[in-house]
Amino acid sequence: MSRKPEKLIDKKGLRLDGRKPDELRPIKIEAGALSNADGSAYIEQGKNKILAAVYGPKEVHPKHLALQDRMVIRCRYHMAPFSVQERKSPAPSRREIELSKVIRESLEPSIFLEYYPRTIIDVFIEVLQADGGTRCASITAASIALADAGIPMRDLVVACAAGKVDDTIVLDLMDTEDKMGTADVPLALMPNLKALTLLQMDGILTSKEFESAVNLALEGCKKIYTLQKEALRTKYVNMKEVEE
Numbered sequence: 284m285s286r287k288p289e290k291l292i293d294k295k296g297l298r299l300d301g302r303k304p305d306e307l308r309p310i311k312i313e314a315g316a317l318s319n320a321d322g323s324a325y326i327e328q329g330k331n332k333i334l335a336a337v338y339g340p341k342e343v344h345p346k347h348l349a350l351q352d353r354m355v356i357r358c359r360y361h362m363a364p365f366s367v368q369e370r371k372s373p374a375p376s377r378r379e380i381e382l383s384k385v386i387r388e389s390l391e392p393s394i395f396l397e398y399y400p401r402t403i404i405d406v407f408i409e410v411l412q413a414d415g416g417t418r419c420a421s422i423t424a425a426s427i428a429l430a431d432a433g434i435p436m437r438d439l440v441v442a443c444a445a446g447k448v449d450d451t452i453v454l455d456l457m458d459t460e461d462k463m464g465t466a467d468v469p470l471a472l473m474p475n476l477k478a479l480t481l482l483q484m485d486g487i488l489t490s491k492e493f494e495s496a497v498n499l500a501l502e503g504c505k506k507i508y509t510l511q512k513e514a515l516r517t518k519y520v521n522m523k524e525v526e527e
């Protein structure tokens with residue numbers, strides 16, 4: 284692990300990458316980035332580069348996984364061996380298994396699961412490059428991939444983290460801030476329904492700091508939600524123009 288920089292916030296109140304505390308990393312989202320999947324999305328958030336692909340709804344194999352009253356969501360979050368500075372084993376780690384579950388549970392409330400009983404949707408997430416906050420960026424991308432696949436949804440799910448580095452509450456932590464900071468609060472929500480689908484906390488915060496971090500993360504989500512909708516609109520407006 285790299286050494287802790289003396290200060291994560293400089294005298295001007297700026298972070299290691301020059302951002303203000305309440306600033307998101309630059310975000311680029313593309314809906315339908317892959318042509319072979321039923322739905323897909325690509326997101327760049329700072330140095331994070333993540334692909335999400337969706338297949339289904341389709342028949343369940345093995346059959347015993349099928350549920351009589353609703354669709355099953357199967358999610359695999361995977362970090363490519365070249366996604367971090369030291370080669371990562373391609374075998375699923377405990378962290379990847381846990382994040383697959385966390386991401387699935389964040390997405391499930393947004394989907395009308397009861398519309399397609401005895402079927403399954405596969406959600407594949409490939410982290411090509413990681414720099415902190417990959418669970419949030421993965422949820423943001425996977426939700427667009429689900430919408431791109433035409434899955435009936437209550438709302439998009441958008442995710443963002445806030446946390447504490449040095450003595451400051453900051454938005455959208457990158458890897459160094461995540462590792463060297465005091466706390467990290469990732470959350471996901473369906474903005475139109477004002478419903479949280481994920482809330483985690485790593486580290487220590489006072490209840491006041493926790494409240495500030497949650498409010499900041501919600502502000503971040505609001506901005507990313509606009510980008511999600513723009514990405515979908517861009518794809519489908521372009522398709523319509525090609526058809527005409």
Ligand code: ADP
Pocket residue numbers: 367368369371378413414415416417418419458461
């Ligand atoms: P998140 O990516 O959601 O913040 P973590 O807090 O578990 O999830 O991880 C923080 C960051 O640590 C990741 O985004 C990635 O940059 C880095 N990281 C995770 N796993 C590894 C690994 N096996 N090797 C090197 N860096 C890793």
